[in-house]
Amino acid sequence: MSIALEMTPIADRARLWQLLVASTAIVCAVVSAKIFPMKMDAISEFPLPLCAADASSGSSGNKVELISSNALPDIPGKRVTIVRVTYGPGGFTPPHRHAGTVTAYITKGQIRSQLAGGPVEIFEVGQSFFEPPGAIHLVSANASNTDWAELIAVFVADEGAQLTTLIEP
Missing domain, CATH: 2.60.120.10 (Jelly Rolls)
Known part of the structure; x- marks a missing residue:
C-alpha cells in the first residue's frame, strides 16, 4: 500500500499563514487586555x-x-x-x-x-x-x-x- 503525499497548494499555505498571524494577534490582545488594566491602575494613582x-x-x-x-x-x-x-x-x-x-x-x-x-x-x-x-x-x-x-x-x-x-x- 502506498500513500501519495501532495504538496500543499500555495493558496492553502497563504490561508494557513493568515490563520497563524490572526491567532497570534488574538493571543496578544488577550494577554494585553489582562496586563493593561493593571498598568493603568498603577499609573492613574499618580498623575x-x-x-x-x-x-x-x-x-x-x-x-x-x-x-x-x-x-x-x-x-x-x-x-x-x-x-x-x-x-x-x-x-x-x-x-x-x-x-x-x-x-x-x-x-x-x-x-x-x-x-x-x-x-x-x-x-x-x-x-x-x-x-x-x-x-x-x-x-x-x-x-x-x-x-x-x-x-x-x-x-x-x-x-x-x-x-x-x-x-x-
Whole structure:
C-alpha cells in the first residue's frame, strides 16, 4: 500500500499563514487586555490628581503627561513620578500643594511661580525650582500670554499619595 503525499497548494499555505498571524494577534490582545488594566491602575494613582488641576486652569491648551512612575527600591514606600506640564498662552494652575517633594525643570518658555511666603519668580528654560513637602504653590503659570511654556516635574512621594491637591479659596 502506498500513500501519495501532495504538496500543499500555495493558496492553502497563504490561508494557513493568515490563520497563524490572526491567532497570534488574538493571543496578544488577550494577554494585553489582562496586563493593561493593571498598568493603568498603577499609573492613574499618580498623575491624574495633577491633571485634575488642568480642568480649572486658565487655558484649554494645558496638559499633563506622565513620563514615568517607579517605586524606589532602596526607599520602601516611596515612588518617583515624572510628568511633563504644558501651559498654553496665559495658562495656569490654581493654588495647590503637592504630596512629597517636587523639583521642576523648565524646558520651554517662561514659568511664573510663587510658594506661600516667598516672592513671585520667573524661571526660564534650563532653570529649576524646588517645592518642599506640603508647600502651598500660590502661583504656577505661563509667564506669556502669546507663547507656550513647559516644565518637567519630578515628584518623590509616598506610594499611593495624591500628588496634587487644589487649595480652596
